[in-house]
Amino acid sequence: MAATPADVLEYPDSYVFLLDMPGLKQGQINILVEDDNVLVVSGERKREKADKEQRIKYVRMERRHGKYLKKFALGDNADTEKITAVYKDGVLTVTMGKRPPPEPKKAKTIQVQIG
């Protein structure tokens, strides 16, 4: 499993999820929302294979490959209908809108009947 460190930023109107996922292509990243309260980001990075016939060999192998998987619990005010995602320079940025807070209930005046 490849490491997928993430930052989450909260803005007044949105949440922004930043994930380090270097070396992927656009079609290799999947984003979905589970149960309307979990954001799931997954992908897979495949290692370039060493090739005896072409005489390519690994001298050093530190970069982690394989599947990426990251889940984020969403706040009640996350608007899962408003999601955008951009992949640039190996960083995936997922932006999710916030629902406006519920309107405060108006104070209700009760007339006291004079008996």
Add this chain to the structure above:
Amino acid sequence: MAATPADVLEYPDSYVFLLDMPGLKQGQINILVEDDNVLVVSGERKREKADKEQRIKYVRMERRHGKYLKKFALGDNADTEKITAVYKDGVLTVTMGKRPPPEPKKAKTIQVQIG
């Protein structure tokens, strides 16, 4: 210090260094050769600052920021005059040519003088 995992591949005519450096810009990466035998790659990734006035705050902070630094000892046959570097999808690829092996010395025939 940000993590900089690297793979090194050896091809018949070249060495290829692959470094995970997500979230950098082209001008933020420096590549140099020290003493003709060490490849040095450095850079710096700055964290987006939380901003009280704009009401931005970090909810999660896992991505490592700061300076990147990685050194590679080069083989005797590395041709430090032939280096190219490409940064794409958060992965820096440095390709270094190899010097051709020295020509084998020809066997020298010594005439035996008949005394």
